[in-house]
Amino acid sequence: MKKWIIPLLFVSCLLFACEDQSSKETDVSNEPTKNDKLPYTTEEWKQQALDSTWYKNLTIPSEEVFVEMIDFEGDEVPELFISYSGTNYGYIIGHYNKNSEAWEPWNSQQYETTIHGDFRFKGIFKDEDKKDIALIINFEAGASGNLEVLHLLKVADDGSNIISGQSYRLYEDSELKVDTSKNTFTIQTGDFLEHFTLREHAITSENSTTNLYSGLPIIQNSKLLKLLNHDFFKTDIIFGDTYPIAKGKVGSPKEEDYYEGGLCSFYDNYFFCLAEEEIPVSHYYLSNFKNITKESLEGVIGQAIQISSYERYGDPDDIVYYANFELDNVYFQAEFNHDQSNAELTSLTLGMNALE
Known part of the structure; x- marks a missing residue:
């Protein structure tokens, strides 16, 4: 049975938050001043994030799997995406606050499983509004088999949360190929092959075109x-x-x-x-x-x-x-x-x- 934890900045959903409350306190005393040099390169931003007071004081529940810089907001100031694995597995996202000039917690997700789970990074697509969409596989080993789902993580349309824009189930014989230069990926399961393309906030394949989820209420009228x-x-x-x-x-x-x-x-x-x-x-x-x-x-x-x-x-x-x-x-x-x-x-x- 999974335990779902509500996100830190939640308008709706999906995808869960859990982290040490002590990491939520922003200490700017050791933060470098950045306004005179914005924007940094991605690698410079990553180093700034890893050197920040927030990251140094961060409690990660288990083994760290990968750390990536992902510009979910499309403002050339990427977020720090930290994935961890184990029976408690998930991710934590750090965000640079331009007003306080400090890194702070923004969003997180945690699952619980009896055997093992992790998130696997597969690349980044760039949408028309310059926002990054991260391709992340949620893997969970279970007693009766493995659950593997590809998520296209994006920022909600109101900027308040990170959500899964679309999800695709991968089976034991599924093969995933990603081409980030063309915003395309293919999933082959047995003899069945389907191509997917990100274009104008929608995913198009041979069979359908589906809009990315907005993260907003279903009816806003x-x-x-x-x-x-x-x-x-x-x-x-x-x-x-x-x-x-x-x-x-x-x-x-x-x-x-x-x-x-x-x-x-x-x-x-x-x-x-x-x-x-x-x-x-x-x-x-x-x-x-x-x-x-x-x-x-x-x-x-x-x-x-x-x-x-x-x-x-x-x-x-x-x-x-x-x-x-x-x-x-x-x-x-x-x-x-x-x-x-x-x-x-x-x-x-x-x-x-x-x-x-």
């Missing part, structure tokens, strides 16, 4: 949130949360059972399902809306809604009335009680990928 008035939006769940993280934010479900082949957590008015461990939940299912009409929804989203229908399980007495639409890079599938202009919303599916 205040009028839509007010209209929907749903318990789900009080949970702080965001796209990019894995199944365990989403459960951790809400608490124990009323029921956990299989639905259409996947393990799902059911709460009073919503549920979500596990695709694979450590892979973000891609869709959330909301129900029990009150007096929300097609017309009121159209007025808030600023677009017309065309209701279609189909026979569920081929049963002419069981008709599903639905409409798909997109708003702020979120895909919605809405179900209604009928297809007339005064139709009322009965359920809503939220997804990062287009819904069929």
Whole structure:
């Protein structure tokens, strides 16, 4: 059972924080003055970070695996990324505060496992906004096999946190190749080979294009949130949360059972399902809306809604009335009680990928 620890600077998520509280105190007495020389080279920044009071006083829970400089914010002042391994494994990120001219803790993540876990550095992509996206493999050895997931770590869009922009499960026979000069990577599993390219804050492959997660609330339109008035939006769940993280934010479900082949957590008015461990939940299912009409929804989203229908399980007495639409890079599938202009919303599916 994994133990999830909330990040230091958290707006949403994903990815966990735990470090010695003593390391959070910034002591600037021995810090060099940098403003007259900004920016340094990457190697100079690394040496400054390693010589800082913060790093010298830092308690690392176990064996250090690697130290990299990663410019998550794209401001030519890279962050110090420290990975450690063991039964407690994770990473710690140090950040240079330009105001105090000192290094200080910024973000961290820790896992617990019974055997061994570590993070493995695979390179850095540069996005269009000059922000670094780090390719990091989360490896965990378990009694029944190994779990290996490639994460594209990035800064949240509001700059408050480090999140996994996208994640990809690697299997025992998977081979990963990374070309940082072209922002591309390939994953070959058996005879199946797929190429991925980072372009315009999205990952494109032969099969799909998926936006990088923002680290922000799923719906940011205040009028839509007010209209929907749903318990789900009080949970702080965001796209990019894995199944365990989403459960951790809400608490124990009323029921956990299989639905259409996947393990799902059911709460009073919503549920979500596990695709694979450590892979973000891609869709959330909301129900029990009150007096929300097609017309009121159209007025808030600023677009017309065309209701279609189909026979569920081929049963002419069981008709599903639905409409798909997109708003702020979120895909919605809405179900209604009928297809007339005064139709009322009965359920809503939220997804990062287009819904069929």
